[in-house]
Amino acid sequence: MSPRGETPQSEHRRLRVALRDARDALHLTQKEVADALEWSSSKIIRIESGSVGISVTDLKALLLHYRVTDANEVDRMVTMARASKKAAWWQEHRELLTQDFITFLGLEASAVRMKQFQGLLFPGLLQSRSYIKALLALGDNTPEQERRGVEVRLKRQELISDHGPEISFIIDESVLYRKVGDAAAMREQLEKVKEVAEHPRVSIRVMPFAAGVHKGMKSSFEILELSDEPGDYALLLEQPYKDQLFQVVNDETKEFVDIFSELEKIALPATETPRMIDERLKEMGRER
Numbered sequence: 001m002s003p004r005g006e007t008p009q010s011e012h013r014r015l016r017v018a019l020r021d022a023r024d025a026l027h028l029t030q031k032e033v034a035d036a037l038e039w040s041s042s043k044i045i046r047i048e049s050g051s052v053g054i055s056v057t058d059l060k061a062l063l064l065h066y067r068v069t070d071a072n073e074v075d076r077m078v079t080m081a082r083a084s085k086k087a088a089w090w091q092e093h094r095e096l097l098t099q100d101f102i103t104f105l106g107l108e109a110s111a112v113r114m115k116q117f118q119g120l121l122f123p124g125l126l127q128s129r130s131y132i133k134a135l136l137a138l139g140d141n142t143p144e145q146e147r148r149g150v151e152v153r154l155k156r157q158e159l160i161s162d163h164g165p166e167i168s169f170i171i172d173e174s175v176l177y178r179k180v181g182d183a184a185a186m187r188e189q190l191e192k193v194k195e196v197a198e199h200p201r202v203s204i205r206v207m208p209f210a211a212g213v214h215k216g217m218k219s220s221f222e223i224l225e226l227s228d229e230p231g232d233y234a235l236l237l238e239q240p241y242k243d244q245l246f247q248v249v250n251d252e253t254k255e256f257v258d259i260f261s262e263l264e265k266i267a268l269p270a271t272e273t274p275r276m277i278d279e280r281l282k283e284m285g286r287e288r
Contacts, residue, residue, distance in 0.1 A: 007105070007106060007110050008083060009081040009088070009107065010106075011104030012080075013050065015080040015081055017084055019048060024142075024250055026113045028108065033065060037062070052178045059081050060078070064219055068102050093148055093151075094104070100245050100255070107247070112226065113167075114167045114168070115225075116168075116169050116170070116223070117169075117171075117260060118169065119171075119172040119216060121135070121181075122175055122189060123169055124153050125159065125167070125194065127153060127157075128185070129150060129154065130181050130184070130185035130188050131188070132149070133185075134181030158219070162200075165225075170263050171205070173276075174209075176276065177280070187281060191281075193273075194277045197201070197270065197274060198215045205270050205272075206276055207268075208268055214263065218258060219238055221238060221256050221259075222235070222236040222255045223235055223260060237256070
């Protein structure tokens with residue numbers, strides 16, 4: 001996996017933001033730039049929105065028009081353009097994945113900070129192999145699709161590393177009790193969560209039954225902070241039939257940022273998580 005912040009998606013994103021900033025610095029409209037370069041306005045719009053890539057030739061033409069002539073700066077942006085076209089690890093699975101999920105993987109791999117509330121299942125980044133297999137078995141997947149589905153989810157978990165993002169999980173207490181797979185699979189899953197909870201860049205907290213009704217019950221969700229700039233984040237909102245990915249800040253995304261802050265105030269401390277998992281494992285031992 002690429003080092004933090006150096007995925008094709010993050011480089012593409014940085015480049016288009018840099019180009020937009022360069023245009024804004026000259027107080028030029030997209031139409032004015034398009035007319036000057038004899039391009040269509042839609043071409044500039046697509047480049048700045050990120051819906052298309054940009055060739056090195058077109059990039060140099062834009063930079064010249066924006067009066068960006070410093071050799072080091074031009075080289076830096078050319079490097080970003082080339083890096084944005086490199087294949088990420090998930091490209092080998094693209095026929096298995098939806099475009100929205102591919103976009104999500106790029107954002108996830110680029111995030112500097114992640115915050116997730118999960119009220120139904122253990123989050124994908126925390127799932128054990130047996131737990132994943134049990135979930136995939138619920139769908140109409142072929143054995144090959146199940147195998148690759150497990151591979152994709154375990155590959156994502158490489159984000160949890162010394163150089164990975166800071167990750168904060170809040171998990172509803174019911175997830176500890178919801179049986180996925182057999183008893184051995186659940187024990188394996190609980191042991192894995194306990195192990196990951198020791199990682200210095202990961203916080204795993206439990207929302208106790210005693211908290212009663214709370215706003216997290218509205219939906220499970222994940223916030224991907226893409227930089228330290230205010231408002232620079234994406235939101236994945238889990239829905240019954242299809243998850244929604246929001247890449248533009250709006251009133252709905254702001255609401256879920258506020259909800260996570262509220263959940264942090266009522267969730268148990270992270271230090272309580274290993275104890276709760278141990279208690280659940282003991283209960284399972286008595287249930288045999």
